Amino acid sequence: MMLDIPEDNEEGEQDTPDKPKELKQLWTGCFQQSMNEFLQQFNESISVDEVLYREDIAGSIAHVTMLGERNIIDEQDKELIVKTLKDIEYDIEHGKVELKVELEDIHMNIESELIRRIGNVGRKLHTGRSRNDQVVLDLRLFTRRNIKALIKLLLDTVKQLTRLAQLHKHHIMPGFTHFQFAQPISLGHYLLAYASMFRRDIERLLDCRRRVNVNPLGSAALGGTTHPIDRLPPPLSCCTFRLPPVAISGLHIRPGFIMNSCPNCNQTSCI
Numbered sequence: 001m002m003l004d005i006p007e008d009n010e011e012g013e014q015d016t017p018d019k020p021k022e023l024k025q026l027w028t029g030c031f032q033q034s035m036n037e038f039l040q041q042f043n044e045s046i047s048v049d050e051v052l053y054r055e056d057i058a059g060s061i062a063h064v065t066m067l068g069e070r071n072i073i074d075e076q077d078k079e080l081i082v083k084t085l086k087d088i089e090y091d092i093e094h095g096k097v098e099l100k101v102e103l104e105d106i107h108m109n110i111e112s113e114l115i116r117r118i119g120n121v122g123r124k125l126h127t128g129r130s131r132n133d134q135v136v137l138d139l140r141l142f143t144r145r146n147i148k149a150l151i152k153l154l155l156d157t158v159k160q161l162t163r164l165a166q167l168h169k170h171h172i173m174p175g176f177t178h179f180q181f182a183q184p185i186s187l188g189h190y191l192l193a194y195a196s197m198f199r200r201d202i203e204r205l206l207d208c209r210r211r212v213n214v215n216p217l218g219s220a221a222l223g224g225t226t227h228p229i230d231r232l233p234p235p236l237s238c239c240t241f242r243l244p245p246v247a248i249s250g251l252h253i254r255p256g257f258i259m260n261s262c263p264n265c266n267q268t269s270c271i
Contacts, residue, residue, distance in 0.1 A: 045105045052106050055141035057089045058235070059134065060110070063217060064125050066233035073124045081125055084118050085110075107134055128227035129220060132251050136216040143261050147209045150265065154198050154205075161195035164188075201268045208264045212257050215241040216250035223247050 035043075061082050068078030088110060091097045103109045115122035169188035174181050218224060218231040224247040231243050244250035 040102060043104060044101045046099050046101055046103070046109060049106045049138075050099055050109075052138045052142055053092050053110065054089065055138040055145070056106055056110055056134070057085050058141060059137045059217070060125055061085055062233045062235035063129055065235060066230050067124070067127055069233075070228055070230055072127060072227055072229070077121050077124055080118055080121060081114070084114055084122070088113050088117075107131060107138070128225045128229045129217065130222075132221050133216040133219040136219075136251055140212050140214065140216070140257065143212050143257065144209060147205050147212065147261065150268065151202055151205050151209075154202050154268065158195045158198050158202075161191050161198070165191040165195065198268075201264075204264050204267065208257075208261055211260055213241050214244050214250065214257075216244065219244070219247040219250040222251065 064073070064078055064081045064085075067073045068075050088097060092099075097109075097113055099106070099109045100112075103112055111122070111125065114125065165188035167188070168191065169186050171187040172184050173187050173190060175183050175185040175190075215232060215236050217233070217236070218229055232241065
């Protein structure tokens, strides 16, 4: 009588929906030995990208919602994944989820926690998606959120400067040029000059946000996916996201929108 011996399972236990295999460390398939602790510490990014957890979960909810609407996964599975992702987000915010260095980054940590909670149903989240387009989307959502926050601060500053300018429109002060007295001006006029400068910053940031609003989902690992997905799922299309002209370019312009955003932030408050 022959015994059925499960492969790659020293305990002789089969994977079940209630007890799935844990996600392996990234890159372990490339090496015969376990990863050196120094290399693991060198390679991890969770200490930096943990701030992306909101964006990672928002992107995953948008993606899995689309999978359900396109009948790529069951509606019941979609609802379970969405609910669990929201629970994970709440638990991360309240320090109830341990983010592990051995899982390298926030994306693997969230996916691993999802699978731990709901079993192999959680693996369906990655259908039609790669870590490549997932990471780029997270960075775009994060950049967009911070641009929006900066624009709000600048708008509040412009409003306050305008209010003060109205109060001081008849208060006279000396105007300077080349460190010398030039002509008398009102303090209100002077304050409005700064309000105008901050308005120009807002215009630059709005243009920058337009360039950030590109949805890379569907580019997958490089050149797209064979799954009949919707490249603009509803939760993203309502945010004025548009598609890259070519799937590959959705991934390769990753440094571009970041490098475009940083100078705009640096120039803010520069006169």
